[in-house]
Amino acid sequence: MTEPNGDTDFWADRFWAEDELLTALRADIAARAPKIQIQAEAGAALTTLLMAAGARRVLEIGTLFGYSGVWIGRALPADGTLDTLELSPAHAEAAREWFERAGLGSKVTVHVGAALDTLGTLTGPYDAVFIDADKTEYPDYLDRCLPLLRPGGLLIADNLFRRGAVAASTGEGVDERAAAVRVFAERIAGDPRLQSTVLPLGDGLSVSVLRG
């Protein structure tokens, strides 16, 4: 949380504490991969939002080792499923192992390949989509995911703030990732099909509802 109201640990300990599995998963990422998973406070928000929406079929773009996938998987009902898309075979393999250890192996399918290719092989409708892969492709993910989302479904994305770079990314010489996320932000804010907001959790979590 960017501006916590008082003692941060008070809130973290009660609302987004990691259990042993998530703590070990975070440590494995730190040892073997870039530490680019969502923050725990965003994970707890994902679980809560997906449960509130009654999400049964979820799509994730950007798996890494499955950290956000575990927060998502724990929101699913017994017959729920998660399709998660990952470019790196090594990340996908690690994620499959962690989903098994989390007891989510039967619910989660890890698809290896470039997301924009894999998206063409998937069939909707999904109840929710979580976007967290290549930032330069965020506007393309939006175009490709909206037709896969059911009316009333949730579209959630991470890294809307990029630590301030998105709001600052005007003019020339801007970071291309921040510029693309800014295009994404402008579009979810202005698209009449969507009701959107950005929650100041982690690096900024956008939440959009596709109007029915």
Ligand SMILES: C[S@@+](CC[C@H](N)C(=O)[O-])C[C@H]1O[C@@H](n2cnc3c(N)ncnc32)[C@H](O)[C@@H]1O
């Ligand atoms: C920020 S990490 C995902 C973190 C994960 N959502 C979590 O919080 O645990 C982004 C992941 O997307 C993957 N990725 C990057 N470009 C991709 C692409 N074009 N298609 C699919 N995955 C991609 C990277 O290999 C990386 O594992």
